[in-house]
Amino acid sequence: MPELPEVETTRRGIAPHVEGRVITEVIVRQARLRVPVPADLVERLVGARIGTLARRAKYLLVPLEGEAPGTLLWHLGMSGSLRLTRLGELPKKHDHLDLVLGDGAILRYHDPRRFGFVDWLAGSTQQDARLARLGPEPLSPAFDGERLHRLSRGRRLAVKPFLMDNAVVVGVGNIYAAEALFLAGIDPRRAAGRISRGRYDRLARAVREVLVAAITQGGTTLRDFVGGTGEPGYFKQRLNVYGRDGEPCRRCGAELRLVTLGQRASVFCGHCQT
DNA sequence: ATATTACCCTGGAGGC
DNA sequence: TGCCTCCAGGGTAATA
Structure with missing residues (x-):
């Protein structure tokens, strides 16, 4: 069950393997997540380069650089997980989404209970209502x-x-x-x-x-x-x-x-x- | 305004 | 063995 510590360690674990890589293919096997996978997600992501990963609350933020910059807002819900795998590694049950990277690595999203989601933010992340109303990070000085x-x-x-x-x-x-x-x-x-x-x-x-x-x-x-x-x-x-x-x-x-x-x-x- | 409840979903546990 | 019910979890929306 991903709490803040697990989202943070996920970010740290995958960052060295995905930052700076270009997304060559996106495979959506199950679009019906907590928030439906946007219909245009694939066309937006293919060809984009992944920037520096960030975390806000339990959200993982994946900035995408390219012709149409934006940010993936990724929430693991209660049973979600991200792991790195390789081309040729067959998906298992509840492997809902793959981001295939230029070097043959795959960032694979697994979520049996589908409480998580992946959404696309075109503008500033601060304009998203889900992020704008959040209080301070517990490890920041603003929390006391x-x-x-x-x-x-x-x-x-x-x-x-x-x-x-x-x-x-x-x-x-x-x-x-x-x-x-x-x-x-x-x-x-x-x-x-x-x-x-x-x-x-x-x-x-x-x-x-x-x-x-x-x-x-x-x-x-x-x-x-x-x-x-x-x-x-x-x-x-x-x-x-x-x-x-x-x-x-x-x-x-x-x-x-x-x-x-x-x-x-x-x-x-x-x-x-x- | 604050407080409470329902809901999204699946799998594992426990009762029978 | 299998069927049934309950519970877990985060976040949002609806209702009291």
Whole structure:
């Protein structure tokens, strides 16, 4: 499940193999993704040169240089992955899209649940509504306890869905929201507006800590992943609460509890998180 | 305005 | 063994 760390490690993993290459062929096997693959995608891409890859939130941005410059906006959804393969390597089930590059490499998109998408942006990426309304990157200076405190005043929403709101901060999904709240010792059910500045400072640090740790782990997995042999599970052994309901808290031994917040399973320690 | 819910989709897990 | 239901996930739109 691609969270921000996996999108980032995907970007780092594929960048050296795709940047500067020319797209010679585009194969669309399944156009019905979360957003339909644009009908003119193939003609726009063939002949274009790939620029420097970027990431914004969980979006991968692929700039394309050529007669009609633009940017691919790529989201891996929940089950999507990108890997490099070679001409002659037969596609497997759910391999929806291939970008064939001039040197015979193929950037192949795989997504069983099709929650991801590839879209084409002709103009500035900032003009796209999906990007324009995003909050700051969690690893940037613009994200801190002061921001969390300020935006949460008067909000009765539980702090966990508040933290997962992309207008507040991007890239914090269900897994890392739960983990950060555990590290910060905050009960995920607590109303966002009733948490002190000091506790938000600690939460912002916890978000950074867990994402940086996961990116480090994801990097290891990605080498295999990009090479085509690896599978998810990269950060699993480090999780304190996510997916561990009923098991003992690693800090105090109390049985971890499961509640639903904003339609999302939320595991926490009723003793360590207040 | 904020808060909540439904929906897109498939596969894996668990119950029977 | 197979059928059934439920759940997972991010983001957007619709509704309360």
